[in-house]
Amino acid sequence: xxxxxxxxxxxxxxxxxxxxxxxxxxxxxxxxxxxxxxxxxxxxxxxxxxxxxxxxxxxxxxxxxxxxxxxxxxxxxxxxxxxxxxxxxxxxxxxxxxxxxxxxxxxxxxxxxxxxxxxxxxxxxxxxxxxxxxxxxxxxxxxxxxxxxxxxxxxxxxxxxxxxxxxxxxxxxxxxxxxxxxxxxxxxxxxxxxxxxxxxxxxxxxxxxxxxxxxxxxxxxxxxxxxxxxxxxxxxxxxxxxxxxxxxxxxxxxxxxxxxxxxxxxxxxxxxxxxxxxxxxxxxxxxxxxxxxxxxxxxxxxxxxxxxxxxxxxxxxxxxxxxxxxxxxxxxxxxxxxxxxxxxxxxxxxxxxxxxxxxxxxxxxxxxxxxxxxxxxxxxxxxxxxxxxxxxxxxxxxxxxxxxxxxxxxxxxxxxxxxxxxxxxxxxxxxxxxxxxxxxxxxxxxxxxxxxxxxxxxxxxxxxxxxxxxxxxxxxxxxxxxxxxxxxxxxxxxxxxxxxxxxxxxxxxxxxxxxxxxxxxxxxxxxxxxxxxxxxxxxxxxxxxxxxxxxxxxxxxxxxxxxxxxxxxxxxxxxxxxxxxxxxxxxxxxxxxxxxxxxxxxxxxxxxxxxxxxxxxxxxxxxxxxxxxxxxxxxxxxxxxxxxxxxxxxxxxxxxxxxxxxxxxxxxxxxxxxxxxxxxxxxxxxxxxxxxxxxxxxxxxxxxxxxxxxxxxxxxxxxxxxxxxxxxxxxxxxxxxxxxxxxxxxxxxxxxxxxxxxxxxxxxxxxxxxxxxxxxxxxxxxxxxxxxxxxxxxxxxxxxxxxxxxxxxxxxxxxxxxxxxxxxxxxxxxxxxxxxxxxxxxx
Numbered sequence: 001x002x003x004x005x006x007x008x009x010x011x012x013x014x015x016x017x018x019x020x021x022x023x024x025x026x027x028x029x030x031x032x033x034x035x036x037x038x039x040x041x042x043x044x045x046x047x048x049x050x051x052x053x054x055x056x057x058x059x060x061x062x063x064x065x066x067x068x069x070x071x072x073x074x075x076x077x078x079x080x081x082x083x084x085x086x087x088x089x090x091x092x093x094x095x096x097x098x099x100x101x102x103x104x105x106x107x108x109x110x111x112x113x114x115x116x117x118x119x120x121x122x123x124x125x126x127x128x129x130x131x132x133x134x135x136x137x138x139x140x141x142x143x144x145x146x147x148x149x150x151x152x153x154x155x156x157x158x159x160x161x162x163x164x165x166x167x168x169x170x171x172x173x174x175x176x177x178x179x180x181x182x183x184x185x186x187x188x189x190x191x192x193x194x195x196x197x198x199x200x201x202x203x204x205x206x207x208x209x210x211x212x213x214x215x216x217x218x219x220x221x222x223x224x225x226x227x228x229x230x231x232x233x234x235x236x237x238x239x240x241x242x243x244x245x246x247x248x249x250x251x252x253x254x255x256x257x258x259x260x261x262x263x264x265x266x267x268x269x270x271x272x273x274x275x276x277x278x279x280x281x282x283x284x285x286x287x288x289x290x291x292x293x294x295x296x297x298x299x300x301x302x303x304x305x306x307x308x309x310x311x312x313x314x315x316x317x318x319x320x321x322x323x324x325x326x327x328x329x330x331x332x333x334x335x336x337x338x339x340x341x342x343x344x345x346x347x348x349x350x351x352x353x354x355x356x357x358x359x360x361x362x363x364x365x366x367x368x369x370x371x372x373x374x375x376x377x378x379x380x381x382x383x384x385x386x387x388x389x390x391x392x393x394x395x396x397x398x399x400x401x402x403x404x405x406x407x408x409x410x411x412x413x414x415x416x417x418x419x420x421x422x423x424x425x426x427x428x429x430x431x432x433x434x435x436x437x438x439x440x441x442x443x444x445x446x447x448x449x450x451x452x453x454x455x456x457x458x459x460x461x462x463x464x465x466x467x468x469x470x471x472x473x474x475x476x477x478x479x480x481x482x483x484x485x486x487x488x489x490x491x492x493x494x495x496x497x498x499x500x501x502x503x504x505x506x507x508x509x510x511x512x513x514x515x516x517x518x519x520x521x522x523x524x525x526x527x528x529x530x531x532x533x534x535x536x537x538x539x540x541x542x543x544x545x546x547x548x549x550x551x552x553x554x555x556x557x558x559x560x561x562x563x564x565x566x567x568x569x570x571x572x573x574x575x576x577x578x579x580x581x582x583x584x585x586x587x588x589x590x591x592x593x594x595x596x597x598x599x600x601x602x603x604x605x606x607x608x609x610x611x612x613x614x615x616x617x618x619x620x621x622x623x624x625x626x627x628x629x630x631x632x633x634x635x636x637x638x639x640x641x642x643x644x645x646x647x648x649x650x651x652x653x654x655x656x657x658x659x660x661x662x663x664x665x666x667x668x669x670x671x672x673x674x675x676x677x678x679x680x681x682x683x684x685x686x687x688x689x690x691x692x693x694x695x696x697x698x699x700x701x702x703x704x705x706x707x708x709x710x711x712x713x714x715x716x717x718x719x720x721x722x723x724x725x726x727x728x729x730x731x732x733x734x735x736x737x738x739x740x741x742x743x744x745x746x747x748x749x750x751x752x753x754x755x756x757x758x759x760x761x762x763x764x765x766x767x768x769x770x771x772x773x774x775x776x777x778x779x780x781x782x783x784x785x786x787x788x789x790x791x792x793x794x795x796x797x798x799x800x801x802x803x804x805x806x807x808x809x810x811x812x813x814x815x816x817x818x819x820x821x822x823x824x825x826x827x828x829x830x831x832x833x834x835x836x837x838x839x840x841x842x843x
Contacts, residue, residue: 111213284351287326291319291323292355320385376482470502478491491588502633506566508552508555510640512556577623652677660729674769725767768811771806775807782795
């Protein structure tokens with residue numbers, strides 16, 4: 001008990017099923033024992049614990065002896081701490097003073113450097129001003145000597161203020177024009193050096209913008225920049241001016257700039273000065289603007305009043321050639337990878353901006369969508385021209401910069417593609433709407449002599465003018481001569497709308513046909529009016545419903561054989577939409593970007609590569625849906641025609657009611673061949689299949705659209721009529737037997753012998769022979785080659801479940817055929833083809 005665990009004890013007691021009261025008493029007893037032993041253990045050492053303080057001697061003295069060295073150690077540590085803190089404070093003060101001295105020294109050095117650079121800039125500008133004065137004096141020396149006037153004195157410090165800078169800049173153009181090529185090159189090099197120093201001075205001034213000295217220099221720095229800006233513009237204009245007629249050695253041929261090297265130095269100076277707009281403006285005004293103005297004037301003089309309606313491609317090609325000739329070296333230097341001139345946008349801000357502005361001012365008609373062909377040609381020419389400009393770019397960044405520049409966006413905004421599409425939409429959709437609104441169907445007009453057939457029309461070979469119009473409109477909606485890259489999605493929607501409109505036209509015709517037939521049947525025309533629809537229209541009017549009018553009136557005035565032309569055209573349009581049209585439209589997708597792709601060596605990652613499969617799949621799905629809508633409309637009309645054919649076939653099938661009278665009113669023996677009416681049951685279907693329009697349908701479509709629906713409907717209706725007839729005959733025969741049985745009497749044996757084969761059996765056998773003959777006719781339509789007579793029923797039943805049901809309905813009673821064969825009933829002819837279409841035991 002003492003060493004056992006409580007859990008083990010409780011488990012053991014539960015296993016022997018100890019009562020809870022007994023268990024509680026034992027546990028309480030154990031608890032009391034534990035408490036007693038605990039008290040005994042405490043009392044064993046209690047005396048030692050109580051006498052502990054009495055046995056300790058001189059505790060206070062020991063504490064004092066232990067505290068003294070600790071206090072001494074603490075005092076030493078405090079002294080060291082104070083010494084370290086004082087040394088740290090002195091070091092921090094020294095570092096702070098050193099930092100202040102360094103800061104003051106840096107400010108002093110910055111001030112000295114700003115002053116030195118400012119003086120250097122002023123000295124360089126004085127050199128530039130002196131050279132300008134010498135050039136001006138040399139140019140005006142002859143005139144001054146002739147007039148007796150002294151030469152103007154050289155300015156002492158021309159750029160000490162903004163007004164002096166403006167005055168010196170005014171004379172810069174004349175001095176730059178008077179310099180020789182070598183002097184101009186040296187002058188531009190000096191300006192590039194000055195620009196570098198001015199840029200350095202601006203950097204230093206921005207670094208020390210809080211200094212009073214620097215703030216005092218700001219007017220002088222602004223004057224230096226203004227003076228340098230004017231001289232740079234003058235020098236760049238002089239360097240870019242066309243070379244004189246007798247070109248010196250080293251000049252660019254073909255009307256190029258006077259000095260390419262000097263122009264490059266001036267452009268570098270403008271880039272260093274961080275003012276690219278001034279240089280771009282000079283290039284635009286000196287090089288691009290005169291060239292564009294001259295080319296536009298030559299183009300207008302060559303094309304006359306039609307200059308704004310077309311011919312933009314030739315003008316833009318001439319502009320591109322002129323840009324390459326007059327600015328080739330500049331563009332090559334500015335667009336080279338890592339060029340220091342990458343801050344200049346000569347293509348966008350100079351060339352593109354000037355061209356689009358000049359075209360809008362001198363030839364506004366090129367942007368007018370009033371003449372869609374000319375608008376399309378001009379837009380395509382513009383895209384090709386932009387692609388040519390992008391070919392001049394050597395890096396991906398240059399291409400992106402050209403595409404994102406304001407001039408590019410302004411040029412593309414001038415093309416009102418929405419109005420262009422609206423005009424074409426009205427033209428294309430209006431043409432199809434006019435063709436579909438006609439109240440009669442006509443053949444498409446013949447192709448003009450020497451004219452090229454439309455690819456879609458040639459692929460479909462339509463037999464109706466509306467279908468030919470649809471294909472022609474679809475071709476225009478995918479023609480590269482009509483579609484513009486930004487409008488690809490709109491032309492896709494247009495094509496889908498054209499297809500849906502054609503499908504709705506077919507559905508409306510099918511509905512009108514069904515309504516006319518229903519009205520004819522309600523007016524007493526019956527199934528006989530189904531093939532000649534003028535009678536149906538008249539019957540509809542006689543029945544009180546209005547005769548069909550409008551766009552679908554032709555559907556009620558044509559025979560079923562003629563309407564098959566519409567079904568055949570619908571199938572052709574379906575094939576064209578899924579085939580040639582889809583292929584032609586997908587060819588437009590890779591060119592759906594507004595400009596050409598960058599060169600291969602700087603091509604951007606193919607961002608459209610991942611999206612292209614999705615786009616292609618979406619386009620294919622949309623066109624497939626439109627094609628299915630067209631096929632659905634055509635098959636809806638085909639279903640209406642097959643319903644008519646079924647009614648005409650069932651009209652013949654209803655003659656089976658005469659079989660009852662034949663065998664009840666006569667003592668005719670069992671039948672041996674099919675009834676004569678069976679040969680005419682499928683005559684309406686054969687008429688449809690032999691029509692020229694049906695022959696245009698593939699055999700698969702003939703079977704799917706005509707043969708199977710008509711055969712299924714005829715077999716279903718035939719089975720219902722046969723089942724009704726046999727049910728009536730058997731009920732009548734059953735009633736007669738009950739009456740005879742009720743009469744009883746003599747003569748029963750004679751009656752039984754005479755009626756070994758009842759009239760119902762004869763009628764059932766006749767229907768069985770008729771169905772077998774119908775199966776042979778259906779097999780001839782369903783099977784391409786000759787089929788064995790033993791397999792005819794199985795072949796037809798496999799294709800038509802309703803025919804199998806018909807066979808089950810007219811199946812003779814078990815043993816009847818065997819009994820007739822044994823009794824010489826002559827049924828062998830029924831199984832060996834005795835069902836001649838003209839024979840029979842009726843009428």
